[in-house]
Amino acid sequence: MNVSIEQQAKSDIIIIGAGIIGLSIAYHLLEIEPKLSITVLEKEKILGLGSTGKCTGGIRYQLSSPLLRRLSFLSREFFHNFESVFDVPIWYREKGYLMLASNEALWNQLQVTNGQAEAEGIPMRLLNQDELLRNYPFLNKDRFRGGTFCPWDAYADPYAVLAALYAAVRRQGVDIHFDREALKIIIKGDTIKGVETTQGTIWSPLIVNAAGPYAARFAAMGGVTLPVQPFRRQVYVCTNPKDVPKNSPSIIDLASGFYLHQEASGKTVLLGGTDQDTWPGLEEVVDKSVAEGFFEAAMETIPSAIDIKWLRTYTGICEQTPDFHPIIGEASGLKGLFFANGFSGNGFMHAPAAGRIMADLVLKGGTKWMDVSPFHPDRFARGCPLGSNS
Ligand SMILES: Cc1cc2nc3c(=O)[nH]c(=O)nc-3n(C[C@H](O)[C@H](O)[C@H](O)COP(=O)(O)OP(=O)(O)OC[C@H]3O[C@@H](n4cnc5c(N)ncnc54)[C@H](O)[C@@H]3O)c2cc1C
Known part of the structure; x- marks a missing residue:
């Protein structure tokens, strides 16, 4: 036939x-x-x-939306058991995220999220200004009102x-x-x-x-x-700021959007996150003109970022809804x-x-x-x- x-x-x-x-x-x-x-x-x-x-591999439960926290919750077992089920290393590490609030409104928002997350069984904890600076002395001591930490937050290699x-x-x-x-x-x-x-x-x-x-x-x-809509995101690969210890949590400064993710070696970091207002498009070209503003935001969060070496930059596209x-x-x-x-x-x-x-x-x-x-x-x-x- x-x-x-x-x-x-x-x-x-x-x-x-x-x-x-x-x-x-x-x-x-x-x-x-x-x-x-x-x-x-x-x-x-x-x-x-x-x-x-292009993704930086962050896995977070510290999200202000209960619906998104539920999606994280439903994904937890899969990442947790991945290496034994698939018999493949994915460098899954629960080293936590530190979410940083630099003003009263963001601090209030973190407290609300913390209360909701606790009720859902997510072990998120509030850190007032003193606790924050005592535990993480590399942060800008004049900038932050408080923060939160969740030990479930993790990284895996995408x-x-x-x-x-x-x-x-x-x-x-x-x-x-x-x-x-x-x-x-x-x-x-x-x-x-x-x-x-x-x-x-x-x-x-x-x-x-x-x-x-x-x-x-x-x-x-x-x-x-x-x-x-597609939005371009730049990732800056840099040397680790000198006073950020190895195995530090990933960091997000809520006001600027700046994030730091330390790679497994502790020698390099992935930085990014301040480019929220780029216009929609699928172009993946690196825009070096925004680097100066980016590194200023980095130093606002972690002053010793002034001494880091900028090794390379790449871009990826994030798919965003309104x-x-x-x-x-x-x-x-x-x-x-x-x-x-x-x-x-x-x-x-x-x-x-x-x-x-x-x-x-x-x-x-x-x-x-x-x-x-x-x-x-x-x-x-x-x-x-x-x-x-x-
Ligand atoms: C810099 C950066 C950092 C990020 N960090 C994080 C993070 O820390 N944690 C996190 O959870 N998320 C992060 N994200 C977001 C995350 O990467 C994306 O949400 C996720 O990868 C989307 O997966 P996807 O499969 O939908 O898209 P993709 O991985 O883009 O896959 C879609 C595929 O569809 C193909 N395709 C498109 N159109 C067609 C067509 N017509 N015919 C055939 N094939 C087609 C494309 O070629 C592509 O391969 C980050 C994103 C970026 C850019």
Whole structure:
């Protein structure tokens, strides 16, 4: 019998994007239905060229939004057990984050978050000005009103996690096509039929948009407006400030957005976070003109940053929604098109929860893990965005 290529190119589910979100969804779908045929389309030639490969690997429970803390909570076991389940090192370390408030309003916000987190069983603790400076004397003694610390906050190597997930889902039979871009969503009436790609058509009644910073561009191929915008983030790789001891927690100065993440050797740090107001775009070029302002913010937080050596800079793109919460759910009026997008700087830490939830939504029509209706794609059109988060 002569079977055409198009007849053969069928899949139970197509996932757009082989980043941490797409591969986590594939992994969790197979946990429920090991026999599913899953196709992942990736426009790049190799793994890790999207946001996931640029990410600094922070995992945090100290988030002001209860919904986002719930996503962190649901992801905890996955990261905790990763090395034993996948038998691969991911350098998972719980060394905590220090969140710093430099004014009364931010200090109040930290106290509210602390109260809520404690009630949820998250071991976050408040540090008044004295405790902060006694424990972390390298901080600018004139700047901070107080801070919080959570020992569960952690780091893991994003590329190691991505590569392990990739290997695991490949072993279970997922078809991952690199250098194959989705170009058009095929729709009949109100139902998904498949995707046209740079190398032919694939038919499927279910498509999951996990296209990271390209999420809105892909959604538009189905006529859907998705308010996810890409923003450039610069990461400065520098030598460790001399008075910051090895194994220090990661640090976030809430007012400036400045963060410091110390790498495992204790000799180098990743710095960044002050570039919140860049305009939307997918360009990954380094902008050295903002470096001076950046290092001023660094010295405001940690005065000894004046002596660090700036080794190199790279950029990545963050996919952001207007309310800094993800979009998780099925498109209204378009059966079979699902979104797992707009993780707004938290997509690595929330990928396990996103995978678990999305697998339930796609295969069972609902999830028991949390009420995900607040994440629905329609909330912006309905004028019900969520509160912002930090
Ligand atoms: C500098 C930086 C630091 C960060 N730090 C943290 C952190 O500490 N903690 C944290 O939790 N998060 C962090 N993030 C955010 C995190 O990296 C992202 O939220 C997460 O990686 C998003 O994963 P993703 O799979 O959705 O996107 P991606 O990893 O970008 O994957 C999407 C993939 O889809 C592919 N694609 C797009 N369109 C198409 C198409 N039409 N056809 C086929 N393929 C397509 C892309 O090529 C890409 O590979 C950081 C981000 C940046 C940039």
